[in-house]
Amino acid sequence: MIYRTVGIFAHIDSGKTTLTERILFESGRISAIGTIEDGNTESDQLPEEIERGISIRTTFHTVPWNTKFGDFEIQLIDTPGHIDFRNQVTDLLPAMETAIVILEAGTGVQSQARLVIEELRKANIPIVFFINKLDRFGDEYLDTLVSLEEILKQPPVTLFQKRQSGGWEYFLESEDSFSKQTKEELLSFDDELLLRYWNDESSATELPSLALRQGTEKTKLYPVYGGSAKTGEGVRELLNLVLWTNPKEIQLSSEVPLIVLSRRTDPQIGRYAVVYSVTNLSVSEICQRLEALQKKQETTHLSQVGQSSFSSFLTNPISFLSSDSESPETTLTKGKLYYLVADERIRMEPGQSVSIPGLSTLDLKNQISEKTPSPFSVVLEPEISSEKEFWLCRLRELEWEDPGYQLELREETGQIVLFGRGELHLEIGIRRITGKTEKKLMFSSINIAKIELLKKMSHKVALEHRAFEDQKSSGALIAVLEDTADFSKQIAFEVSLPEEVKHSIETSFMEACLRGFYGEEVCGLRFRILSYEIPPGDLQTTLTLLKVAILAGVKECFPSNTYLVGPLTEIEVMVDADHLGVVLSDLSRRNAKVVSIEEAVAGKSHLKANASAENLLGFSGALRNMTKGIGISWERTAFTSEFYAVLKE
Structure with a gap:
């Protein structure tokens, strides 16, 4: 038996779950095909998945498949498409042998598919493309191929074509029906194979299929099949193509491989x-x-x-x-x-190798990276304080299954903070932990991270504080307050000072940055000390006065010199003409910037916009209500020094 691990990736609503369902049916694993609309598919079994009609959790399926070149057991992995669950996709890549990327006919390659193609190529994973929904769009897949070529920076090889009698024929099953040009496209990645083919076509008939097998493995060829996951057209042929190509060889240097x-x-x-x-x-x-x-x-x-x-x-x-x-x-x-x-003796982090704490095993990322706090969070509090351990247990189970969630306990208030990757991610997480129990959990609305960012400036300040009827002084501190290129806070000394004085200046500056004009932490600034002379007298009194001088002086600069900033969200929506106006009106009300509106297929418009994440809270649900079911096609929220939204001026 030959084992093959195959992942299915795509933009949301392109047909991943439908294709998985069809493959399970064709292999005999299920006797009837479920549908997303009926909520009875093998992949989407969580109540939240059935209700929303989207995959929110990776699923694994074992599929036996017999071919003329071997008997296989396919370990099929159906991945989520929504951006909030991207960590589940990236965790799979270290062990992915071959990837099927589904593209939707009648449109260019959509944004989420673009992202996953980039990730798969970076990981050198062989990719087989499948243009889906040809039962609806027929020959309308040229835009898809053109868009794909632009992403790959090379032409993909189209290995399916229309029969004169109707239907489609596929390369591996009907190689003789394909043109010499198609075969040369397969051989073009290897000059030696191409020369052998040109020199003796009659005795080199096996070379195109050999090139297909080797070139895909080396990620120098990108074969494309097409069909319909819904009707089953091309699905069996797709699996044969995937299994014909050589998989990526997975390697790992670790004591526990x-x-x-x-x-x-x-x-x-x-x-x-x-x-x-x-x-x-x-x-x-x-x-x-x-x-x-x-x-x-x-x-x-x-x-x-x-x-x-x-x-x-x-x-x-x-x-x-x-x-x-x-x-x-x-x-x-x-x-x-x-x-x-699971065992307390071992460490099992998704996307990494299994390791034994205390032994220096080499995992895939060399070390466990620090988790970056998400800009999205909710505050949770049990209605009855004695039930706190019950809710913590549920939250830890949620965090175990999806490390995209993070917990933080606030000892001073007894509250629990749950961080998530996005609005949908948090909504679904809360639904999952509060289901099937009569216990009550109170939770806040979704909180969005905010900071104050120093504007472009370089402001020289002279800081001094006097007390005890002006008899005591902090001494005059001359400094420059200037912006940095990121969200950091820095302090630089251009004068030699005793360590206790430097420590006092550093802690006072950091304390001053804790709350700015808008009440948020101030970032993106450097405090450069040009000169300071320590006055005579008691040093401890001087340091106390110096702290007051810095706190007051630095804070005075904030009211007119900081922005309140937060995460920026980019969205894409495929909306029909009847609803475009009302969607644009709602985006305008949320101070969103419309980036582009492009005409797509079937009278639909492809709308791109961005706005602060704070303003777009609730937009996904409002959109479904406005359009009677249409949701956001793609969404990305980030909060970096290059990618943020200004909230107030």
Whole structure:
């Protein structure tokens, strides 16, 4: 049996879940095809997915598939399309062998598909494109190919064509029907293969299909098939094409050669992770590797925590379950997905290798990166304080399954802050934790991060404070307050000072920046100290007065020299002419900037706009009400020194 891990990626509403459903039906895994409208698909089973008609969680399916060149078990991964759930997509890439990217006929390559194509290419993952919905748009896919060529910076190879009798024919099944030009396009990535083909066409008939297999693996060829996920046209042919091409060879230098794709919770087995096995290996061999590592590290004083974890690992190995069985596995097969039962002895971060704390294993990102706080958050508070632990338990389960959520406990108020990747992300998270319980949880409206950003300026200040009837002075501090190129706060000394004086100046400056004119933290400024002479007398009194001088002097500069800024949100909407006016009116009311309006297919307009995330809260729901069902096609919110919205002047 040959195992292949294949991911399905696309812009939202392009047909990922529909294609997955059709593949499961064609393989015999299901006897009837579910639909998103009826809420009975195999992929979308969460109540929130069924209600909204979108995928919010990655799903894994095992699909047997027989071809004339081998028997396969496809490990099919259906990914979410909405930007709020992008972390689930990027977590899969280290173990992705081949990607199917669905494009929608009748339009150019849409924004979310563009992003995922860039990510897949950066990770050197072979891509097979499938132009969907040809049952609706027929031959209207030229714009899609032109747009795709612009993204790839090279022409994709179209390997399907219309039959004279109707329907479509595909290269692998009907190679002789395709032109010499198409075959040369397949061979063009390798000059040697192309020369062999030109020199002896009659004896080199296998070269085009060989080039298709090798060129796709090397990401030098991008084959394109087309059809309809809904009707099944071209779906079997698509799978044959995917399996014909060589997969990416997944490599990992680690004592535990397992890559975590996703984390889940199951009523029977509890917490577990879906992992990809990079090599053929037994659990006992993993233990031997770790034992050898421990011996190598004995001279470096392995931590007591590491020793404890390692010892318990040897005496009680971690449990692996195969993806299609509840029986524990003792030997792992290369390329196969397994369920790894969660264990406090091991670290399982999505997108990284499994590791044992205290042992220096090399994970995929070399180290666990610091999580950047999201600009979106809600404040949570149990209605009954004694139920706080119940809600924390639910929130931790949510954070376990989706690390895009982050928890913060406010000890001073007892409140819980939940950070999320966007408005939809938080709304769905709250729905998930509050479902199936009569306990009440109070939560705030969604909060948006804000800061005050120093305007472009360079302001020289002389700071001094006197007390005790002017008998005591802080001394005159001459400094320049100037902007930086980012959101940082910096202090620079151009004069030599004692360490306690420097520390007092630094802490006073940072304290002054905590609350600006609008009541938010002030960022994007540098405090450059040009001169300071310490007056005679008690140093502690001087430092106290100096702190007052800095706090008052720096704060005086804020009222006319800071912007209140927050995250900027970019949106795209495909809206019909009947609703365009009312959508534009609502965007105007929210102070949104319309970037472009382009005419698309079937009387629809492709609308792009941006506004502060604060102003666009609730717009998604309002849009569905205004248009009787249409939602935002694509959305991105970011908060960086180059990408932000000015909220007040």
